[in-house]
Amino acid sequence: xxxxxxxxxxxxxxxxxxxxxxxxxxxxxxxxxxxxxxxxxxxxxxxxxxxxxxxxxxxxxxxxxxxxxxxxxxxxxxxxxxxxxxxxxxxxxxxxxxxxxxxxxxxxxxxxxxxxxxxxxxxxxxxxxxxxxxxxxxxxxxxxxxxxxxxxxxxxxxxxxxxxxxxxxxxxxxxxxxxxxxxxxxxxxxxxxxxxxxxxxxxxxxxxxxxxxxxxxxxxxxxxxxxxxxxxxxxxxxxxxxxxxxxxxxxxxxxxxxxxxxxxxxxxxxxxxxxxxxxxxxxxxxxxxxxxxxxxxxxxxxxxxxxxxxxxxxxxxxxxxxxxxxxxxxxxxxxxxxxxxxxxxxxxxxxxxxxxxxxxxxxxxxxxxxxxxxxxxxxxxxxxxxxxxxxxxxxxxxxxxxxxxxxxxxxxxxxxxxxxxxxxxxxxxxxxxxxxxxxxxxxxxxxxxxxxxxxxxxxxxxxxxxxxxxxxxxxxxxxxxxxxxxxxxxxxxxxxxxxxx
Amino acid sequence: xxxxxxxxxxxxxxxxxxxxxxxxxxxxxxxxxxxxxxxxxxxxxxxxxxxxxxxxxxxxxxxxxxxxxxxxxxxxxxxxxxxxxxxxxxxxxxxxxxxxxxxxxxxxxxxxxxxxxxxxxxxxxxxxxxxxxxxxxxxxxxxxxxxxxxxxxxxxxxxxxxxxxxxxxxxxxxxxxxxxxxxxxxxxxxxxxxxxxxxxxxxxxxxxxxxxxxxxxxxxxxxxxxxxxxxxxxxxxxxxxxxxxxxxxxxxxxxxxxxxxxxxxxxxxxxxxxxxxxxxxxxxxxxxxxxxxxxxxxxxxxxxxxxxxxxxxxxxxxxxxxxxxxxxxxxxxxxxxxxxxxxxxxxxxxxxxxxxxxxxxxx
Ligand code: SF4
Ligand code: SF4
Numbered sequence: 001x002x003x004x005x006x007x008x009x010x011x012x013x014x015x016x017x018x019x020x021x022x023x024x025x026x027x028x029x030x031x032x033x034x035x036x037x038x039x040x041x042x043x044x045x046x047x048x049x050x051x052x053x054x055x056x057x058x059x060x061x062x063x064x065x066x067x068x069x070x071x072x073x074x075x076x077x078x079x080x081x082x083x084x085x086x087x088x089x090x091x092x093x094x095x096x097x098x099x100x101x102x103x104x105x106x107x108x109x110x111x112x113x114x115x116x117x118x119x120x121x122x123x124x125x126x127x128x129x130x131x132x133x134x135x136x137x138x139x140x141x142x143x144x145x146x147x148x149x150x151x152x153x154x155x156x157x158x159x160x161x162x163x164x165x166x167x168x169x170x171x172x173x174x175x176x177x178x179x180x181x182x183x184x185x186x187x188x189x190x191x192x193x194x195x196x197x198x199x200x201x202x203x204x205x206x207x208x209x210x211x212x213x214x215x216x217x218x219x220x221x222x223x224x225x226x227x228x229x230x231x232x233x234x235x236x237x238x239x240x241x242x243x244x245x246x247x248x249x250x251x252x253x254x255x256x257x258x259x260x261x262x263x264x265x266x267x268x269x270x271x272x273x274x275x276x277x278x279x280x281x282x283x284x285x286x287x288x289x290x291x292x293x294x295x296x297x298x299x300x301x302x303x304x305x306x307x308x309x310x311x312x313x314x315x316x317x318x319x320x321x322x323x324x325x326x327x328x329x330x331x332x333x334x335x336x337x338x339x340x341x342x343x344x345x346x347x348x349x350x351x352x353x354x355x356x357x358x359x360x361x362x363x364x365x366x367x368x369x370x371x372x373x374x375x376x377x378x379x380x381x382x383x384x385x386x387x388x389x390x391x392x393x394x395x396x397x398x399x400x401x402x403x404x405x406x407x408x409x410x411x412x413x414x415x416x417x418x419x420x421x422x423x424x425x426x427x428x429x430x431x432x433x434x435x436x437x438x439x440x441x442x443x444x445x446x447x448x449x450x451x452x453x454x455x456x457x458x459x460x461x462x463x464x465x466x467x468x469x470x471x472x473x474x475x476x477x478x479x480x481x482x483x484x485x486x487x488x489x490x491x492x493x494x495x496x497x498x499x500x501x
Numbered sequence: 502x503x504x505x506x507x508x509x510x511x512x513x514x515x516x517x518x519x520x521x522x523x524x525x526x527x528x529x530x531x532x533x534x535x536x537x538x539x540x541x542x543x544x545x546x547x548x549x550x551x552x553x554x555x556x557x558x559x560x561x562x563x564x565x566x567x568x569x570x571x572x573x574x575x576x577x578x579x580x581x582x583x584x585x586x587x588x589x590x591x592x593x594x595x596x597x598x599x600x601x602x603x604x605x606x607x608x609x610x611x612x613x614x615x616x617x618x619x620x621x622x623x624x625x626x627x628x629x630x631x632x633x634x635x636x637x638x639x640x641x642x643x644x645x646x647x648x649x650x651x652x653x654x655x656x657x658x659x660x661x662x663x664x665x666x667x668x669x670x671x672x673x674x675x676x677x678x679x680x681x682x683x684x685x686x687x688x689x690x691x692x693x694x695x696x697x698x699x700x701x702x703x704x705x706x707x708x709x710x711x712x713x714x715x716x717x718x719x720x721x722x723x724x725x726x727x728x729x730x731x732x733x734x735x736x737x738x739x740x741x742x743x744x745x746x747x748x749x750x751x752x753x754x755x756x757x758x759x760x761x762x763x764x765x766x767x768x769x770x771x772x773x774x775x776x777x778x779x780x781x782x783x784x785x786x787x788x789x790x791x792x793x794x795x796x797x798x799x800x801x802x803x804x805x806x807x808x809x810x811x812x813x814x815x816x817x818x819x820x821x822x823x824x825x826x827x828x829x830x831x832x833x834x835x836x837x838x839x840x841x842x843x844x845x846x847x848x849x850x851x852x853x854x855x856x857x858x859x860x861x862x863x864x
Contacts, residue, residue, distance in 0.1 A: 124713075154779070162785070474715075478717050
């Protein structure tokens with residue numbers, strides 16, 4: 001203790017009048033916050049261990065528990081915040097890099113919240129989605145530059161392999177290993193049920209999930225874990241992961257302790273040895289190398305699978321995207337700096353990358369300026385929080401969005417940002433069997449289905465309000481957006497007008 | 502006040518079209534009478550006509566109709582024309598002083614053909630060369646605006662009620678096999694004549710009633726293919742889409758209507774296999790050229806006319822036939838006033854293209 005003692009950030013408040021000593025909280029908390037004091041016959045808690053995941057709160061039968069932010073504080077200081085001070089204590093003790101999980105929580109502008117959506121009045125009727133068809137189906141992939149006809153003059157289908165989605169939403173890459181088997185099963189089944197895709201992440205594809213192949217994106221990342229021919233052929237699309245919004249420029253590290261059982265098999269990494277994804281792909285040091293990998297993967301799969309290249313939103317994202325659009329890739333996925341992660345160095349998560357709204361707007365515009373927007377579809381993520389964000393993203397120019405954190409929240413995640421500890425009380429970011437089984441895939445998949453269907457309804461309502469009855473006509477339709485409280489430069493980058501203009 | 506082009510102005514409208522399948526040339530009187538019947542659908546802030554087959558003596562030359570703000574822009578534009586084209590004939594377009602037509606710009610007509618050296622240097626096909634020259638004048642020469650650039654056809658438009666515009670341009674003195682007309686109801690003052698309709702590029706002319714909700718998606722896409730939407734009107738964007746899909750991509754008009762007013766997926770799913778594949782292909786390959794929101798359009802082209810409604814039919818449009826004549830208008834009264842005894846009258850479905858061509862065919 002002494003100099004290293006940090007007063008807990010959150011306090012567990014137990015209403016002793018309500019507590020019946022059932023010890024549910026004790027059994028539920030993998031962080032071992034709650035203990036039963038046999039002598040005093042009461043429940044006690046060690047606030048210092050609590051990560052504020054609300055598992056105990058949600059399961060306490062008498063609603064005796066709540067977690068509150070501690071009002072304990074250092075002397076007020078606008079520069080040296082509590083967080084800044086405590087991080088120094090931690091690092092001067094450990095000598096290590098600080099680790100965090102989930103997306104950047106800091107107070108940077110959220111541009112989605114400064115953009116408003118249009119609706120029709122008088123000159124153009126709104127459309128009622130309950131009475132008229134309202135279409136949200138999208139095709140991802142490159143578009144042909146010319147048509148071809150057979151000898152009778154009929155059009156020949158000269159489209160290259162693409163993806164068909166019932167709505168412009170996909171589940172973003174989360175590896176088996178970073179999240180549990182049950183979480184993966186929930187995602188796969190939900191994707192199948194609603195006609196969208198989920199993404200294996202870099203951890204390979206468990207043999208049980210090959211049956212969901214037509215709703216699966218298989219990822220090829222710098223560690224190449226779990227990549228083999230059957231794997232590539234199993235999916236509906238292949239994603240090359242160049243970067244991730246939460247940690248642009250660095251790789252990944254799944255500690256040997258987590259390389260157990262099926263995970264070791266699926267990743268093709270020996271049990272107990274660390275799975276390290278290098279920061280770059282060591283066969284891609286430049287754009288022409290990327291082109292080679294894109295075509296190697298296409299060759300390996302007979303040109304039947306579209307290739308997605310996923311990058312983190314960084315400063316010169318538009319130029320990078322323009323290179324990718326000429327690399328033979330069919331889809332570019334861009335992950336914003338708020339994108340989630342199972343574990344990332346805190347400093348990188350909180351300081352590297354740019355907001356996805358600006359990245360998207362500049363990429364879409366750049367590809368149009370160069371006349372190559374039709375070469376690729378654009379998928380964005382990090383972070384999409386609701387259907388309003390999706391409408392705005394599509395109107396800025398996205399073909400579809402990836403949702404990761406939102407999907408986990410649907411599965412019960414309470415955003416405690418402690419995934420890197422591997423003790424997720426909700427059975428998501430953990431491999432401990434007693435925790436994993438808390439997430440019932442029968443319930444989980446249904447909740448995901450509910451979420452995306454609900455969002456799709458809302459998307460249709462908002463499209464109808466704008467007098468648009470097909471999502472194609474919303475894509476890149478920036479006139480449907482207005483900014484509030486944005487400066488000239490921001491409006492210029494977003495390519496939208498200010499409200500009132 | 503901002504000119505049209507600097508801001509986007511939504512409009513309601515009336516449209517009318519007359520077509521003789523036998524190629525019989527009729528004067529502009531009938532179309533004026535027809536559009537005048539729908540006076541209440543315009544508000545005096547824009548009217549215009551497109552006529553096909555009116556310049557048989559010059560049918561091999563591009564007829565440029567140009568508005569000038571003054572002599573300086575005229576001189577600059579004519580220098581440009583001389584550098585790029587052989588000018589066969591030039592004259593003021595004859596007009597008549599008409600009440601309600603004011604702020605008249607200089608209005609000139611040129612019959613031109615591209616200079617062969619310039620054309621071969623450009624390595625473009627002839628139509629593309631002409632289209633680019635038109636676009637260059639309209640974006641680069643201040644105060645000059647080419648509002649008609651096809652062969653054996655012409656557009657006549659102004660700020661005013663359409664019947665006054667017809668009178669002003671003395672359209673009863675022209676004869677064509679196809680006429681389209683437009684009366685405009687903009688919600689804002691357009692500020693100049695360029696914003697009136699029809700909008701035309703090469704042989705294509707479009708009159709349109711509606712306000713499309715897909716405008717910016719369409720505009721940003723078509724601009725990627727080299728078009729410049731200087732007027733910010735729906736009609737301009739629609740014209741470019743049709744030009745692009747027809748002349749540059751090579752889709753026929755029926756296929757184009759399946760792109761811009763695509764059948765709903767639920768309809769496509771019920772189609773026979775081949776139809777289904779065709780429509781799925783077209784929607785997949787050209788998604789950003791789908792047009793949503795209310796519209797009814799009449800597209801004039803060399804030897805034909807196409808009428809098309811949006812996929813939900815949110816704007817009225819009626820077709821009437823009598824012998825070799827086809828009449829299409831926003832309201833039936835606008836047809837009845839010029840032809841009492843129709844053989845057939847019907848309302849096309851949303852997304853159902855009505856295409857008429859000269860007997861013996863057009864493209
Ligand atoms: S870590 Fe979660 S379960 Fe444990 S005490 Fe805190 S909120 Fe409750
Ligand atoms: S997945 Fe689990 S550990 Fe990670 S933030 Fe959500 S609840 Fe916490």
